[in-house]
Amino acid sequence: MENQRNLILAIVLSALVLLGWTLLSDRFLPTANPPSTKVVDGKVVPLPQPEALPAAPTIRDRAVVIADTPRVRIETPRLAGSINLKGARIDDLVLSTYKETIAKDSKPVRLLSPGGAPDAYFTGFGWTGDGVTLPGPDTVWQASGDVLAPGKPVTLNWANGRGQRFQILLEVDPSYMFTVRQTVGNGGTGAIAVKPYALVSRVGHSKDPDSWTMHTGPIGTFNGSANYGINFKDLDEDPAGERFSTTGGWLGFGDKYWLTALIPDQRSTVDAGFRGGESQRYQADIASAATIIPAGKAVTTTTRFFAGAKEVALLDGYEKSLGISQLDKAIDWGWFYWFEKPIFYLLDWLFRMVGNFGVAIILLTCIVRGLMFPIAQKQFASMAAMRVVQPKMKALQEKYKDDKQRLQQEMLKLYQEEKVNPLAGCLPILLQIPIFYALYKVLMLTIEMRHQPFALWIKDLSAPDPLTPLNLFGLIDWAPPQFIAIGVLPILLGVTMYYQFKLNPQQMDPVQQQVFSIMPWIFMFIMAGYATGLVLYWCASNILTIAQQKWLYSRHPALKAAAPAAPK
Incomplete structure (x- = not known):
């Protein structure tokens, strides 16, 4: 009788462990990536690439949306896509060296998509100000070239017809870093005041879970401290989001393996933050202080934009070479950061x-x-x-x-x-x-x-x-x-x-x-x-x-x- 009682008690305890773990693991200790293969007739075959959800009536096919606007191609060893000259947006980007699945014919991972297409996700650059005509989302820019590649920068130009000229000089390195220089030249008769900004906009939550051990969603470093405390649900509940005044740092959106990040001049103080909108639309943005530009003068603001894979050595390299504060914290290492990186x-x-x-x-x-x-x-x-x-x-x-x-x-x-x-x-x-x-x-x-x-x-x-x-x-x-x-x-x-x-x-x-x-x-x-x-x-x-x-x-x-x- 005593042995039977002990056996029953042991089985109950074990069942509690198993059931309790099942309930808690998805929240605190996510398991693995979704299965990428299955075994059929004793052979391992890749699972088919998941199909996108049916698009809403207002959403058009991505290829159609891309073909609708004039563009500059992006060609690097690790990126492919295009810049939308309407609105000066980088809104078409795939990671050439990463595939969606392990199948030989798998498509490359898509990171950015234009507005109006499924899973819209893009970055844009512009200015705000009073008393001056500024370029907007419908402005069509003129490009100095038809391909953006390492060592081949492209300059976008637009003039408002009132003496002010706007330029966006775009450069890209062989990996995932864009350098964006926004210049305003004031050829008018009086001074103007403008405030340059940069934004990343995306529709929908990350497909990767946000858990206790792995943060996905809005992410950034502000005044030397990484912030993992904001998620998509917070922006759903409070669309006003959160604002930060920071010197140095960066912000954007992180998935399990991918990152988009706006990186201001690390010596300048900027206003930064996250916002929410209808239909699960989210935005991360930075804005510099308003600048007075006298007649006959020009002012340039430099911002970097990272769009790619969260490769550990690459993030560490950018942090050191470009002086970007805690870019390596784009990976949510957690409490054992000091121990995990040497293991890696x-x-x-x-x-x-x-x-x-x-x-x-x-x-x-x-x-x-x-x-x-x-x-x-x-x-x-x-x-x-x-x-x-x-x-x-x-x-x-x-x-x-x-x-x-x-x-x-x-x-x-x-x-x-x-x-x-x-x-x-x-x-x-x-x-x-x-x-x-x-x-x-x-x-x-x-x-x-x-x-x-x-x-x-x-x-x-x-x-x-x-x-x-x-x-x-x-x-x-x-x-x-x-x-x-x-x-x-x-x-x-x-x-x-x-x-x-x-x-x-x-x-x-x-x-x-x-x-x-x-x-x-x-x-x-x-x-x-x-x-x-x-x-x-x-x-x-x-x-x-x-x-x-x-x-x-x-x-x-x-x-x-x-x-x-x-x-x-």
């Missing part, structure tokens, strides 16, 4: 050395386990000592089972006499927590692992393992729900964890014994939806730990020997 750079270096991200993860696991080996030796020595004193502990528990305070005193005295520390075995586990969390963040947030293959059926380490026995490894044309679609690697995780627990000294408490026997299979379900790269790390860590335990058991035979009988 080590993993990225290993990847560049071996050319396979999965192998790099395994090598990282070996390095971590190697660094922790001295601690593991102390852990096993402590476990051996604890096993020797277990009979004495059990005798004390029997003797003082009705006097908890006295039992604690006698147990503490026993630890001191035998020179053992019951918490020593917890140290490796505690050290593993920040390492595992740091790796989780690195594998979840950094684009460097996106669509990276490993071997055999694993074609994307940032997505869940697609090979599951529930449909006979793809031989049955059925896609089980993600919660139960346990892949081969999560199953291997459960098996290795179970074997690892079996190697540990058995717990004295029957309930703990039951919980430890069930937990590996609980974690098998929990980890099924996580990035394959993270599960691979855990599996490799378990296998190394098992090998390490085997070797250390040979050094500490007391752990394998039968526990001595309790003193009478």
Whole structure:
């Protein structure tokens, strides 16, 4: 009866863990990218690219909208698109080196789209002011060239017919940074006052979830401090948004892997902020102070615009070379920023050395386990000592089972006499927590692992393992729900964890014994939806730990020997 009660209690506790994790993980610890492959007839094939939602009646096909206006092409090694000469907008941009899916015929990732097309997302530049005719969203600019490319700037010109000339000089580097110089020349008879601005406008929320561990949506750095506290729902509830007066910094919109950011002159003070509008329209904008331009003079304001992938080394490089305050914080590293970036750079270096991200993860696991080996030796020595004193502990528990305070005193005295520390075995586990969390963040947030293959059926380490026995490894044309679609690697995780627990000294408490026997299979379900790269790390860590335990058991035979009988 007692064993049945313990078993029932262990099952209930495990069920609570599993259900509670399911409810909380999407909010606090998002799992992986959506599956990018599936197994059909035993072969791994890419999933088709998701179709866009049906457009509203007022939304037109993107190609039609782009063809309606005069444009300047954008051609760089990593970007392709065009500048809309009507309104001076960069509103057509794809990332040439990144694909939507792992399929060979997949389209490149689209970042910007013109207004009036699905998922409108663009940047624009202009001026506000009183008593002067200014260019607006319907102004058609004249371009000095037909292609914007690295080393080939383009100047947009417009004159208001009253003596003022407006210029927007556009430059782009080989990666994702645009430099925009807005110039007003006053050829009139009197002084004018103008205020230059730049904006990023987008329609709709990010397709990536905004969670406790990964911020998506409005983002920026103001006066040296990164701000992750504003999201799309805040702007829905309060369209007035938030305004900041900042010297240096940047602002824009961030998705999981992509970023648009307006970067003012880092020495100037600007007004910046976010606004909301109807039908999920959002805007990030910056405006410089009003400038008085005397007759015969001209004033230039320089702004940079980043539009591309959040590559760690690239963001760090821009931050250093251009002096942009905390541009690297476009990636929501979180509390362990100081620890996660070294983990990333080590993993990225290993990847560049071996050319396979999965192998790099395994090598990282070996390095971590190697660094922790001295601690593991102390852990096993402590476990051996604890096993020797277990009979004495059990005798004390029997003797003082009705006097908890006295039992604690006698147990503490026993630890001191035998020179053992019951918490020593917890140290490796505690050290593993920040390492595992740091790796989780690195594998979840950094684009460097996106669509990276490993071997055999694993074609994307940032997505869940697609090979599951529930449909006979793809031989049955059925896609089980993600919660139960346990892949081969999560199953291997459960098996290795179970074997690892079996190697540990058995717990004295029957309930703990039951919980430890069930937990590996609980974690098998929990980890099924996580990035394959993270599960691979855990599996490799378990296998190394098992090998390490085997070797250390040979050094500490007391752990394998039968526990001595309790003193009478």
